[in-house]
Amino acid sequence: MVAILCPTCDVGVAVDNTVLPNEIVMCGECRSELEVVTTDPIRLALAPEIEEDWGE
Amino acid sequence: MVAILCPTCDVGVAVDNTVLPNEIVMCGECRSELEVVTTDPIRLALAPEIEEDWGE
Amino acid sequence: MLVVKCGGHAEVDPLAVCRDLSGLVRAGEQVVLVHGGSAEVDGLARRLGVPMRRMVAPDGVSARRTDAATLEVLHLALAGAVKPRLVRALAGAGVSAVGLTGVDGGLLLARRKGTHRAVVNGRTVIIRGDHSGRITAVNGRLLRSLLADGHVPVVSPPALAEDGGAVNVDADRVAAMLAAELRATRLVLLTGASGVLADPADERSVRPTLALTGTAGVDGVRAGMAIKLVAAREALLAGVPGVVIADGRSAQPVSAALAGAGTRLT
Amino acid sequence: MLVVKCGGHAEVDPLAVCRDLSGLVRAGEQVVLVHGGSAEVDGLARRLGVPMRRMVAPDGVSARRTDAATLEVLHLALAGAVKPRLVRALAGAGVSAVGLTGVDGGLLLARRKGTHRAVVNGRTVIIRGDHSGRITAVNGRLLRSLLADGHVPVVSPPALAEDGGAVNVDADRVAAMLAAELRATRLVLLTGASGVLADPADERSVRPTLALTGTAGVDGVRAGMAIKLVAAREALLAGVPGVVIADGRSAQPVSAALAGAGTRLT
Ligand SMILES: [Zn+2]
Ligand SMILES: [Zn+2]
Incomplete structure (x- = not known):
């Protein structure tokens, strides 16, 4: 478990070391959805918004 | 070499024993084009007419 | 004007659908046939050695993962x-x-979808670069011109993205969009079941009608049917008066649907 | 009205042809594009493990053997x-x-061809069941309707046989038939050479014009070119005034052909 600063609110987010690239984690402070953009070192960015549907 | 009756003119046509199924042989008497329809025994029939071209 | 969607369920007989449609066309009906073909896509992929993958969204819906090889x-x-x-x-x-x-x-x-969210080993991840999209416009003029000349347009994915590439789109929703654009009176979505079932395990539990009110989902339907219900709702909201989900496995599946078989959506 | 056939030949750049055609279309020309694609057919056949065979006619012309798997x-x-x-x-x-x-x-x-004659190990044999045919009619109305609406029809084999099946037909002759049906003023057959060459080994020996008189063949051309000359003759006999065989490998292959490049057939 490491603490990474949330790019939205600057508060530390607890992230598991086994996190996957592109995995979504949530900031407990501001509830932002964050994407793991690199895992070594772990870096977070605001996740793209959800698209409403999938197509086939 | 065997002699098979030509279906057009009824004269014997000399056909090689190594003839292929569907091979074309010509009757020396009436000049008909004949198709080998079976090889064991060898049987001959009048060959279909030539179509003028091939497509692709 | 009638829009019919058939296939990809392997059990739907396309020849029966076409024979049935020919009778309707001869009786003066204008018809557009929309098709998918998941079984054929998967079969050709196997022959070509191209692995087909699916992704599962956080809400449990599964979709084809359309990378470049899959799109081809x-x-x-x-x-x-x-x-x-x-x-x-x-x-x-x-x-x-x-x-x-x-x-x-x-x-x-179509607008190319930027990102998807999928669940991998219990974790939600972002997937980029999928060649799938959402339809933004339909060229109704081309279809009306073909229909006026007496042809039956036979339409399928993919769609054309803004960047000039092709993207996969959902064929049920294509049918709904075309029905709306053409002001069709009826949209028939054929499937490999007798209609929308009250009990998925009981083929005889067909709901004769189903109200798609508001944005609430319908419980107890499998994923393929859920997308058909989304398409049906879109067609209804766009003003298509008669929307039916019906059995594609019968001898005259479209005529049967128009005569009341299957589930009428309201 | 302009009909363009592009090959077939792997060296012709289809993107350059399309860019070139777009300029002509914007200048008000109506265009039909006909295509083959032997290289792509052979490439897909290899990937699918379907053996491609050719047959050689008694006159030395070689053609694709189109069994059911090949047609697919x-x-x-x-x-x-x-x-x-x-x-x-x-x-x-x-x-x-x-x-x-x-x-x-x-x-x-198309009329399905009943039989072919092919030379196998020096012997002439009859081949039956080939899925190839000869075009008997063209639906010009469909093309005219699409052209009138501003579309470029992009046409290829196969054709529809009387029995409802599909049959392979020669794409150069498709282009000639369409040019005749549409009363096109020009037919451009693009190829992987600079035109009809006087000396097949010398790219610079392009014949500027070539008279296709009577039924005599033209000596010294390779098989693919021989079929192009048959197609050209058919178009000329049907009244298409400008028939050109030109290089498909240049940056603006159609414009160049219309400006005098390649071989003009008379
Ligand atoms: Zn935060
Ligand atoms: Zn004889």
């Missing part, structure tokens, strides 16, 4: 195998049919 | 890969294109 196989199978078979079957039944993908004449324009 | 691959490759690429390339150049095989709307009707 999808285009080959739909435009080069499924569509010609339907066009030939219609021609054999005396009806002139013209096959089109969404790329032809800009028939289906 | 041909339909997949032409309708599912080559044609969509051309349609997308035209769309990307700002031109609306609609892809059609001869099966769509009965565009190309």
Whole structure:
């Protein structure tokens, strides 16, 4: 478990070391959805918004 | 070499024993084009007419 | 004006659908046939050694993962195998049919989806670069022109993206969009079941009608049916008065649906 | 009205052809693009493990042996890969294109060839069951309707046989038939050479004109060119005034052909 600063609110987010690239984690402070953009070192960015549907 | 009756003119046509199924042989008497329809025994029939071209 | 969606369920007989449609066309009905072909896409992918993958969204809905190789196989199978078979079957039944993908004449324009969320080993991850999209516009003029000349347009994915590439789109929703654009009176979505079932395990539990009110989902339906219900709702909201989900496995599946078989959506 | 056939030959750049055509379309020309795609057919056949065979006629002309598996691959490759690429390339150049095989709307009707003669190990044998045919009718109305609406039809084999099946036909002769039916003023057959060469080994020996008089063949041409000359003769006899065989490898191959490059047939 490491603490990474949330790019939205600057508060530390607890992230598991086994996190996957592109995995979504949530900031407990501001509830932002964050994407793991690199895992070594772990870096977070605001996740793209959800698209409403999938197509086939 | 065997002699098979030509279906057009009824004269014997000399056909090689190594003839292929569907091979074309010509009757020396009436000049008909004949198709080998079976090889064991060898049987001959009048060959279909030539179509003028091939497509692709 | 009638829009019919058939296939990809392997059990739907496309020849029966085409024979049935030919009778309706001869009776003066204008018809657009929309098709998918998941079984053929998967079969061709196996022959070509292209792995097909699905992704599961956080809400449990599963979708085809359309990477570049998958898109190529999808285009080959739909435009080069499924569509010609339907066009030939219609021609054999005396009806002139013209096959089109969404790329032809800009028939289906789509916005490429930027990202997807999928669940991998219990974790939600972002997936980028999927060749799938959402339809943003339909070229109704091309279809009306073909219909006016007496042809049955036979339409399938892919659609044309803004960047000039092709993207996969959902064929049920294509049918709904076309029905709306053409102001069709009826949209028939054929499936491999007797309709929307109250109990998925009981084929005889067909709901004769189903109200798609508001945005709430319908419980107890499998994923393929859930997307059909989304398409049905879109058509209803766009003003298509008669929307039916019906059995594609019968001898005259479209006539049966128009006569009341299956589930009428309201 | 202009009919262009592009090959077939791997060295012709379809994107350059499409960009060039888009300029002509914007200048007000009506254009039909006909295509083959032997290289793509052979490539897909290899990937699918379907053996491609050729047969050699008693006169030395070689042709594709089209058994059922070959016909399936041909339909997949032409309708599912080559044609969509051309349609997308035209769309990307700002031109609306609609892809059609001869099966769509009965565009190309063909008589199935009953038998072929081929030379096997020096012996002439009859081959039956080949899925190839000779075009007997063209649905010009469908093309005229699409042209009137501003689309470029993108046409290829197969054609529709009387028995409802698909049959392979020669794409150069398709182009000639369409040019005749549409009363095109010009037919451009693009190839992987600078034109008809006086010396096949010398690229610079292009004949500026070539008279196709009577039924005599032209000496010293390779097989692919011989079929182009048959197609050219058919178009000329049907009243198409300008028939050119030109280089498909240049940056603006159609404009160059219209400006005098290649071999003009008379
Ligand atoms: Zn935060
Ligand atoms: Zn004789």
